[in-house]
Amino acid sequence: MATITILLLLIALPLLAAAASAQLVAQPECRDRCGNVSVPYPFGIGVGCFRDDGQPGFQLECNDSGPGQPPRLTVVGYGYHLAALSLQGEARTYLRATRHCYNSTGELVDRVTEYMSVSGTPYLFSSTKNRLVTLGCPSLGYFNDGRGFYVSGCTSVCRPSQYALPGSCTGVGCCQSAIPNGADYWESALFNFSPGQQDTVVFNTNPTLCRYVFLVETKWFDGQTSNSFVNRTDDFAVPLMLDWAVRNVGNCSAARRNATDFACKSAGSRCFDATNGPGYRCSCPKGYDGNPYLDGGCADIDECRRKDEYLCYGECTNTPGNYTCQCPPGTSGDAYRENGCRVNDKFTLALKIVTGVSVGVFLSLFTCFWVYLGHQKRKLIKAKQSFFEHNGGVILQQQMRSYSGAPGGGGGGFKIYSEEELKKATNNFAADQILGRGGHGIVYRGVLEDSTIVAIKKSKMMEETETKEFAREMFILSQINHRNVVKLHGCCLEVEVPMLVYEYVSNGTLYHYIHGGKGLESNTALDTRLRIAAESAEALSYMHSSASPPILHGDVKTANILLDGNLTAKVADFGASKLAPSDEAEIATLVQGTCGYLDPEYLMTCQLTDKSDVYSFGVILLELLTGKKVICFDGPEQGKSLVSRFTIAVKTNRHDEVLDSRVRKEMGPKALEEATHLVMRCVSMSGEERPTMKEVAERLEALRRYQQNPWGQAGARDLEEGQSLHGREQQHDVTYKFIPQDVLDVEEGSTYTFSL
Incomplete structure (x- = not known):
């Protein structure tokens, strides 16, 4: 019995020592409480119980002699009542x-x-x-x-x-x-x-x-x-x-120099500088608890006894400064998580072999699949790079860098888009995003990542000869900055046929405006038509005269003139556009354009000039004034062409009958005479007899101003003050009179016909 008692005492002594160490607060033989307030060292009550480093404040006094009064803890020499103290400073x-x-x-x-x-x-x-x-x-x-x-x-x-x-x-x-x-x-x-x-x-x-x-x-x-x-x-x-804090020295670095006075006494205790004022404080290392200011004051925390703080749902083992937690034998998993330990499966050797082989086969197939996908991806990237180089992408990038490096340069906002960007913008070129179809391709509505709405033209095909000059011409077209020209934002070159990204114009085409009944019933129909014509002419004039080098549109027609929400004209679709050739002998191998608008001289010579655009614009002006389509397949042979029909009417002085009723009602005789003269000059068989687009734009603007004045209205009395169409003196009026010799001599049955 005595032996058992001794063994129990030997086992209990280390536990009691650890418990005493963990609870060590004050110096031995010193009071560690005053009422319900703990008094940890370096504070102390009585001689030898506090840290004496030359600064008052650690020595405390507990006054518990008052009858019926709780003990009162105060700072000796100051009398301040301390209601609480902590080792956390x-x-x-x-x-x-x-x-x-x-x-x-x-x-x-x-x-x-x-x-x-x-x-x-x-x-x-x-x-x-x-x-x-x-x-x-x-x-x-x-x-x-x-x-x-x-x-x-x-x-x-x-x-x-x-x-x-x-x-x-x-x-x-x-x-x-x-x-x-x-x-x-x-x-x-x-x-x-x-x-x-x-x-x-x-x-x-x-x-x-x-x-x-x-x-x-x-x-x-x-x-x-x-x-x-x-x-x-x-x-x-x-x-x-x-x-x-311990403030007799400024920080830990200075305090460590004097080991005798250093306040952090417990083994492994840490020192850190005070955050409020000079000095330092001490703390026990991680996994330990107690008073770091006392020798042996920091004791290991038995985490296995504090299950509320240190979670373990398996077998817990305390270690110095830490603990381990493992699943019981026969189970595996995460013992730190509730229900994290699971009973081990009966996984036989045969099942492991079958599983291993299956996984190996699957990984082999999966690897082959990824290799195939990688090959296809590299092939696609190579194809895109080939298209990019073939379509002049490298040249275009060089031009953009050169332009941005020049004084005042910046690329004009022109960007080279990837195919993925345009697919995302158009919902993979969905049918419900189509704005229109034409001879050169399909136009889609798209929304870019920055929420900009654009029109994306996906062309059908492009000749090899066009491909060589495409990049240079696109970059030059992108530099056009005119309010009446649809802005070219950029292009996509990593596809077989390049795609173009244009400014989005919301109100459709002039063709739809004229022939779709979207606005000609307006009370200002004539003024609207003249304004649209003047704006379109100004855009073409800018391209011919101000662009460097000059640009020939090549497919001027009402379907290629867009209208925004304010019915402002914007010339679009440069699919057939060319830079003005430096060599006038340059001959086109393929005549492009639209029936009814094509310059007859261009058809015969295969040479596109700025006067070709003038002829096409003359047809547009005629279309605006008459409200009729340029080709009518229901009438007699000589009346199928609007130009031929109007020319014959002019010869017989019955051209006012061809005009739209609204135009005939609102246009005065002088304005009608000038408009007829301008149209006939534009559609002249000879390009040399046609005016320039700059002259056309000026004449139309003057005609519009004249028409807006009271004397320009139909039925107005001719003023005797001598006002002419341009507001000049009457003697200059002869310049604007219609000259019969300017009329194209087209006899009945001799209309020039062609097919593309």
Whole structure:
């Protein structure tokens, strides 16, 4: 029996020692509590029980002799009451609020002024756990340091109770402010605003009888939100948090130089610099608990006994500074997670072999599949690169870099898009995104990633000869910046036939406007037509005269003139466009264009010139004035062409009958004469007899201005002042009269026909 007792004692002794070590708080033989307040070393009660490093503040006194009073812990030499102490560097004390009370006439009748100094001690006012509060209004509350300089403060103003605002201590009747690090002295002050000093906007009315200023624990004050606390008039004290540290040296680095005085005594304890003021504090290493300021004060934490803090759903084993947790025998999984351990499966050798072979076959097939996909991807990338180079992408990139590097350059916003970008913009070129179809391809509506709405032209084919010059011509077209020309934003070159990205114009084509009944019923139909014609002519004139090098459109027609929401004309579709040839002998191998708009001289010579665009524009002008289609297959042979029909009507002086009824009603005789003359010059068989687009644009603008004046209206009396079409003197009028020799001599049955 005695042997068993001895064995039990031998087993229990290490456990008791560990428990005692874990609970080691104060020096041996020293008091470690005062009432319900723990007194850990370096603090202590009595001689030899506290750290004596030359700074007062660690020596405490416990006064427990008062009858019926709880023990009171105070700082020796200062008398401050400590309500709590922790090894985490915090202490709680109490501070009496500074108070000024006034009678109804504003006279000071009671005054309590408080100050507190912790200078030269381990304590400093906590800047993170405290705040300065001023109660009552109107009042300015603040505090000074030991030298009398201002540290922190705030102003509390008044507001009538019937206009009270939500929120507590926001500046009305109560205000608060933060305090800085390093504060060790509190001397409070209250500044009262006399009635003559009060700004009625800021301080209003209803001043309180008593006003306070105090330093208070933030957490405690946040719970005091009732009006009874804000409007109190009694004398009271509030809790205040102090930060303590070993402050006889500035930091850990300096403290380690003197091993005898170094406060971190326990083996493995860590030292870290104080965050509020100079000094340092100590802590036990991870996995240990206790008092790091005592030899042997840090003891290993038995995590297996603290299952609420350290989770383990298996077999727990404590280790120095840590613990392990494993699933019980016969199970496997994650023992740190509830239900994480599972019973081991009966996985036979045969099943493992079958599974291994299956996985091997699957991985082989999967690898082959990925190799195939990689090959196809490289093949696709190579094809895209080949198309990109074939379509002149490298040349285009060089031109864009050269342009952006030039003074004032920047690429004009032109961009080379990838095929994936345009697929995403058009929902993979969905049918419901199609805006129109033409001889050169299909136009889709697209929305780019930056939400820009664009028109994307997907061409059907392109000749080899066109491909060589495509990149250069696209870059030049992208530099066109004219309000009446559809802006070319960029292109996609990594496809077999390049795709073009244009500005989106919302109101359809001029063809639809004329022949689809979308606007000709308007009261300003004639003016609208003349404006659209003038804007289109101005765009073509810009391309012929101002672009460098000049650009020939090659397919001018109403279907290639778009209208925006304000019916502003915008010339589009440069599918047949060419740069003006430097060699006038350059001959086209393929005549492109649209029946009814093609220049007869271009058909015969295969040479596209700026006068070819003039002829096509003349047909558009005729289409605007007559409202009729350029080719009518229902009439007689000589009347199928609108140009032929109008020319024959001019010869017989019956051309006004061909005009649209609205035009015939609104256009005056002089304007009609000028319009007829301009049309016949434009559609002349000889390109040399046709005017330039610049002249056409000027004539149309003048015609429009004339038509807008009262004397230009149909039925208006001819003014005797001699006003001509251009507002010039009558003698210049001969310039604009119709000359019969300019009419194309087309006899009945001799109309030139062709097919493409």
